[in-house]
Amino acid sequence: MSDFVKRTAAKFNTVFGFFMLVVVLFCIKTYIAYQTEFSLGVKGGVQQFLLAVNPIPAALLLFGIALYFRGRLVYWLMILIDLIQTAWIFANIIYYREFSDFLSFGVIKGSGNVQNNLGKSIAQIIHPTDFLVFLDIIILIVLLMTHVIRVDSRPFKRRYALTMTVLAFSLMGAEYGMANANRSGLLTRTFDNNYLVKYLGLNEYAAFSVYQTQKQSSTRAHANAGDLQSVEKYLKHNRVGDNPAYFGTEKGKNVIIIHLESFQQFLINYKVNGKEVTPNLNKFYKNQNTLSFDNFYNQVAQGKTSDAEMMLENSLFGLPQGSAMTEYGTQNTFQAAPAMLGQKGYTSAAFHGDVPSFWNRDNTYKSWGYNYFFSSQYYKEKPNYTVGYGLKDKIFFRDSAKYLQQLPQPFYAKLITLTNHYPYELDKQNTDFPATKTGDKTVDPYVQTAHYLDEAFGEFLTYMKQSGLYKNSVIVLYGDHYGISNNHRPAIAQLLGKKKVTNYDLAQFQKVPLMIHADGMKGGINHTYGGEIDVLPTLMDLLGVKDNHTIQFGNDLLAKNRNQTVAFRNGDFVTPQFVKTGGTVYDTKTGAVIKPNASQKKTLAREQNHVTSELSLSDRVIQGDLLRFYQLKDFKSVDKAKYNYKYSNGMQQLKDAQKSEPTSLMAKNHGKVTANYKTDAPELK
Numbered sequence: 001m002s003d004f005v006k007r008t009a010a011k012f013n014t015v016f017g018f019f020m021l022v023v024v025l026f027c028i029k030t031y032i033a034y035q036t037e038f039s040l041g042v043k044g045g046v047q048q049f050l051l052a053v054n055p056i057p058a059a060l061l062l063f064g065i066a067l068y069f070r071g072r073l074v075y076w077l078m079i080l081i082d083l084i085q086t087a088w089i090f091a092n093i094i095y096y097r098e099f100s101d102f103l104s105f106g107v108i109k110g111s112g113n114v115q116n117n118l119g120k121s122i123a124q125i126i127h128p129t130d131f132l133v134f135l136d137i138i139i140l141i142v143l144l145m146t147h148v149i150r151v152d153s154r155p156f157k158r159r160y161a162l163t164m165t166v167l168a169f170s171l172m173g174a175e176y177g178m179a180n181a182n183r184s185g186l187l188t189r190t191f192d193n194n195y196l197v198k199y200l201g202l203n204e205y206a207a208f209s210v211y212q213t214q215k216q217s218s219t220r221a222h223a224n225a226g227d228l229q230s231v232e233k234y235l236k237h238n239r240v241g242d243n244p245a246y247f248g249t250e251k252g253k254n255v256i257i258i259h260l261e262s263f264q265q266f267l268i269n270y271k272v273n274g275k276e277v278t279p280n281l282n283k284f285y286k287n288q289n290t291l292s293f294d295n296f297y298n299q300v301a302q303g304k305t306s307d308a309e310m311m312l313e314n315s316l317f318g319l320p321q322g323s324a325m326t327e328y329g330t331q332n333t334f335q336a337a338p339a340m341l342g343q344k345g346y347t348s349a350a351f352h353g354d355v356p357s358f359w360n361r362d363n364t365y366k367s368w369g370y371n372y373f374f375s376s377q378y379y380k381e382k383p384n385y386t387v388g389y390g391l392k393d394k395i396f397f398r399d400s401a402k403y404l405q406q407l408p409q410p411f412y413a414k415l416i417t418l419t420n421h422y423p424y425e426l427d428k429q430n431t432d433f434p435a436t437k438t439g440d441k442t443v444d445p446y447v448q449t450a451h452y453l454d455e456a457f458g459e460f461l462t463y464m465k466q467s468g469l470y471k472n473s474v475i476v477l478y479g480d481h482y483g484i485s486n487n488h489r490p491a492i493a494q495l496l497g498k499k500k501v502t503n504y505d506l507a508q509f510q511k512v513p514l515m516i517h518a519d520g521m522k523g524g525i526n527h528t529y530g531g532e533i534d535v536l537p538t539l540m541d542l543l544g545v546k547d548n549h550t551i552q553f554g555n556d557l558l559a560k561n562r563n564q565t566v567a568f569r570n571g572d573f574v575t576p577q578f579v580k581t582g583g584t585v586y587d588t589k590t591g592a593v594i595k596p597n598a599s600q601k602k603t604l605a606r607e608q609n610h611v612t613s614e615l616s617l618s619d620r621v622i623q624g625d626l627l628r629f630y631q632l633k634d635f636k637s638v639d640k641a642k643y644n645y646k647y648s649n650g651m652q653q654l655k656d657a658q659k660s661e662p663t664s665l666m667a668k669n670h671g672k673v674t675a676n677y678k679t680d681a682p683e684l685k
Contacts, residue, residue: 005608013152018039023059024515025136025139026063034197038096039487041583051198058172061165062203070154070155072151072153074156075151089424090130094126094134096434102194102197104321105322169336175199181201183199187208193320193570196568205518212320242559243560245558246521249518250518252411253474254411254472256464257412257474257478262421263453263479263513277447277451278454288523291521293514293526293528294526294527295530296478299311299568300318300569301321302318307324308478315550316551316553316618317533317553317614323360329363329364330363332625332628333367333628335632337412338369340550341412342371343636347372348372349411349414350416351413352375352376353416355417363550372645373656377647387419388418393457394452394456394459394679396415396418397459402677405665406658406666407654407657409665417453424449430681431448436494443495446483462678474516475517477517478515482512496509502586508671512532514530516538516542528557528564529566541558541559553614571608573607573611578607578639579602
């Protein structure tokens with residue numbers, strides 16, 4: 001061993017020396033992770049300084065716990081604490097790479113509902129270099145085991161340990177003061193986890209996440225009917241009327257909602273090597289009887305698909321952290337579309353080719369009033385029938401059709417596709433479309449699974465036309481959330497034909513399709529700005545269902561006097577004039593950065609207040625379970641005990657319905673199918 005190494009190691013042969021070494025190494029690797037693995041939007045010297053120092057207070061506090069002990073235990077406690085903190089960094093690197101967000105306690109609590117589906121995704125996301133975050137721990141262990149650094153058995157004085165604890169809390173306070181001066185209302189107003197990590201650090205964010213989750217439980221316990229007053233006041237002031245030209249035009253028709261998994265608006269009319277990625281959806285999008293919205297945005301947060309479903313069927317936003325379906329779906333009271341339509345004579349059914357517990361659907365759907373839930377147990381499964389997160393779309397649509405034709409009419413049915421889900425896997429026998437060539441392995445197969453989804457939809461559309469459903473149904477197609485996260489900027493730039501993308505481009509990249517089709521309806525491309533929160537009131541107006549007194553935060557997309565401000569879950573927003581994202585304001589039409597004048601500042605402040613209010617009030621409704629105090633006229637609270645989604649029960653229920661409610665396609669056709677489903681799925685040949 002060289003003299004230099006010995007002299008260097010000797011400096012760490014005291015408890016305090018080793019303590020400082022661990023702290024410094026940990027802070028350095030945390031800062032490197034901030035800069036290389038996360039997109040925190042750091043701007044200016046103050047934010048750069050806070051980013052560099054924010055790991056220090058928590059490191060001093062947590063590693064300082066070991067200083068209260070003595071001997072060899074002090075050293076191994078530091079190693080253990082380092083290992084736990086590093087595992088937290090590692091987990092967030094993996095999670096952020098796919099979801100552009102940080103793990104929250106709410107997500108971790110709900111992970112039991114999805115953990116059996118995450119294996120393949122994680123295997124695709126992890127990079128070998130990710131494990132370098134553990135390198136310093138390995139080095140420290142080696143140095144201790146080889147006695148390069150020797151254990152100091154002398155007790156560390158308690159008053160010094162206490163001083164370190166006080167110093168840690170003092171630094172936390174100072175850091176928070178600087179952060180709050182740079183970002184006013186950091187812990188009370190922000191809806192973006194990036195801000196919390198940027199200003200305070202990963203450990204402080206974790207603590208705040210735990211606090212928020214516990215606060216949610218406490219909020220429900222202390223909520224009362226009086227809490228609805230501010231909600232009702234806001235909705236009364238912001239609710240708009242229906243469009244007389246469309247209200248009730250589709251009354252009594254079936255509703256078929258097709259959930260296009262991870263499907264973004266840019267795919268419509270997009271070509272690869274001169275070939276349309278989605279020819280069937282393109283044709284449907286342009287159909288004269290289809291209302292297609294080209295400024296429609298996903299508004300999801302950590303709950304992703306579950307957030308989209310919450311908005312679609314309740315016109316309530318998902319939570320800032322975690323999944324509302326997972327955390328509140330079992331216990332809360334809802335006034336959801338299946339129940340509202342069910343009390344007007346509709347049968348309701350959800351179709352999903354995965355396990356029923358995914359996103360807590362088996363419990364949440366009962367709270368929403370679904371009569372049927374056709375999950376994986378209702379579908380034949382063979383090894384080559386599934387890919388990624390569940391049943392392949394062509395097989396899913398074909399097998400769903402046999403249940404669809406047995407549903408008493410009118411019905412409300414939602415079919416959730418799966419194949420176009422990350423990691424965009426598809427076997428060779430189903431891959432007949434070229435991948436893009438961005439060089440990003442996550443992005444390039446995306447168009448292939450999207451094309452497969454399009455082919456599956458084309459087959460299902462043919463079936464609907466031949467069976468008679470097409471003419472007697474309102475068909476709704478929507479994308480639930482992005483497929484390509486903002487962490488793939490170079491690839492996104494190539495897809496969009498740009499040299500590089502700005503935050504404005506990424507905000508526009510959040511557009512997803514919404515198409516509403518009905519035979520004879522006046523269609524066309526509608527340019528109004530809206531989001532998933534607006535689907536339910538739009539659909540209800542088309543069906544002629546009065547919802548003036550419902551607790552819904554969206555507005556009819558067809559209403560002429562509607563507010564076109566689209567709120568994102570992190571508090572950013574889009575309007576026909578402005579795109580506000582990451583603290584920067586852009587011109588919506590040109591994408592140019594705007595330095596707001598006095599008049600524009602007033603407008604932006606008004607829009608920000610609108611966005612902040614609707615997000616916080618929606619959270620209040622869910623977190624306080626306020627709908628248990630709100631009784632709608634002509635609406636009975638859902639009795640969850642009425643529903644049982646087990647296969648045997650569902651099949652018996654369908655059989656009984658053919659006799660008691662002979663309005664299904666099969667019942668009207670004397671027990672025979674009205675059309676044979678045709679698919680080219682190679683697995684079925």
